[in-house]
Amino acid sequence: MATQNIKPGLAKFSEDDVLRQIEQAVLDHRLVPGTKLKEVQLANLFGVKRGLIRKVLTRLAHSRLVDQTPNRGATVAKPSVKEGQDLFATRRVIESAILETLIGHAEEKHVQQLGRMLDREQKAYLRGDSERALGLSVDFHRELARMAGNSVLEEYLNDIIRRTPLVILTHLGGDEHNRCRNQEHEAIVDAIARRDVKTAKKVMHQHLLHIESKIKHKPEKPPADLAELLRPHSVGQPA
Amino acid sequence: MATQNIKPGLAKFSEDDVLRQIEQAVLDHRLVPGTKLKEVQLANLFGVKRGLIRKVLTRLAHSRLVDQTPNRGATVAKPSVKEGQDLFATRRVIESAILETLIGHAEEKHVQQLGRMLDREQKAYLRGDSERALGLSVDFHRELARMAGNSVLEEYLNDIIRRTPLVILTHLGGDEHNRCRNQEHEAIVDAIARRDVKTAKKVMHQHLLHIESKIKHKPEKPPADLAELLRPHSVGQPA
DNA sequence: GATAATAAAATTGTTAACAATATTTTATCA
DNA sequence: TGATAAAATATTGTTAACAATTTTATTATC
Incomplete structure (x- = not known):
């Protein structure tokens, strides 16, 4: 099963906690651009309600870390x-x-x-x-x-x-x-x-x-492993 | 009655519409710092659901245009x-x-x-x-x-x-x-x-x-009229 | 009348159920 | 097989009802 809980109900994170953890995951390259961020998956992962994830995603979109498309959810942003x-x-x-x-x-x-x-x-x-x-x-x-x-x-x-x-x-x-x-x-x-x-x-x-000076076009990265957001060195799967 | 609908159900605004209107109201000094932004009041004012207002307020807080305090709602920000x-x-x-x-x-x-x-x-x-x-x-x-x-x-x-x-x-x-x-x-x-x-x-x-050079401390403004957000030249009431 | 305790109202916060949409799977036919 | 359509599933979006909290109003007491 792809979507698995990480100690469900044990760790309770606040909205800011979740926000910071995702930001940190981007910061140290665990979350790669294009990764689909599914609400229930994240909710299970952090042991929080979907509504909280929803708010976090909105905030992340506001600071251009994720792209949100109506009815199609959020992905880690791919800046031009x-x-x-x-x-x-x-x-x-x-x-x-x-x-x-x-x-x-x-x-x-x-x-x-x-x-x-x-x-x-x-x-x-x-x-x-x-x-x-x-x-x-x-x-x-x-x-x-x-x-x-x-x-x-x-x-x-x-x-x-x-x-x-x-x-x-x-x-x-x-x-x-x-x-x-x-x-x-x-x-x-x-x-x-x-x-x-x-x-x-x-x-x-x-x-x-x-x-x-090194920025230039580069071929897509191949889809990687599932979202083990909390574990360092792991990488999410691009959409 | 303080809270009155403005043509309820007639004008339907999107989330971005509401955001922009509030930003514009700040921009041309209709909304003054300290004004309490009540969710139901705004919802009635714009003819939208409370949830939408809630999202807008979060976004405004993110760009430091409003201050949000847990359980105590949002006010127009008063920068130091x-x-x-x-x-x-x-x-x-x-x-x-x-x-x-x-x-x-x-x-x-x-x-x-x-x-x-x-x-x-x-x-x-x-x-x-x-x-x-x-x-x-x-x-x-x-x-x-x-x-x-x-x-x-x-x-x-x-x-x-x-x-x-x-x-x-x-x-x-x-x-x-x-x-x-x-x-x-x-x-x-x-x-x-x-x-x-x-x-x-x-x-x-x-x-x-x-x-x-003209920034300096200044005494509080007296509370003004109610939130006639949509009408130019009007001013909200500070909390 | 002022102050403090209590009750009422208003306001914000949360949730679960449902609706709408998108995606995947299965079935059908050329 | 390959393409198309239909059904099933998954995902996102919305809402109303409820809970928790704060604010306002009321009452009681001195």
């Missing part, structure tokens, strides 16, 4: 090449503004905190834990946004970050291509420490262009 | 001073990027189209139709975003534009203060026509700073 390009271009603008704002009032403790994050990221990478390294790499960008202290910029960067995996999976090849380079993160922190806005922006710009 | 500042600061970044992108590929027809919009705006202003002038002024900014051709930048600017009236009404005085100055719009179009990115950005920057 154009949308991907626009997303990356906007990301450069936003991250640039974040750096400018942050450096405007950066203190020593901020630099130290960023240094610690670089260490963690480096260690994870060296020990071969690439999943963890990817997560920490994302956290690095998020932390810059948080430190900048502009809630709207932070909100927009998070929005872009959430949508980026869909662009990568739809138009880029494997996961190897999309990891941030730790060296570049280091160079950014160095520039911040020196209050060197120009260099910081330049490195960030290069850093982001690196990934963007 | 900080959020207002962040919003304006981000707007400068976004509009700057829009100008840069637009000027990068602006054609003569774009400039002409903008010129026509300036005329319309000026005429409305001269004939004293300030409501219409305000609308056209907003359209001007939107049109710049559309012409730039980056869907994400456009999306973010529209988000900011939708939220701005709430900041103004919460922290600024009357409506007179917040109108865009037509001269500045003209100067921007002139700069675009000359492909002068630097000047265009500078004028836009000043243009936006003008409003932002």
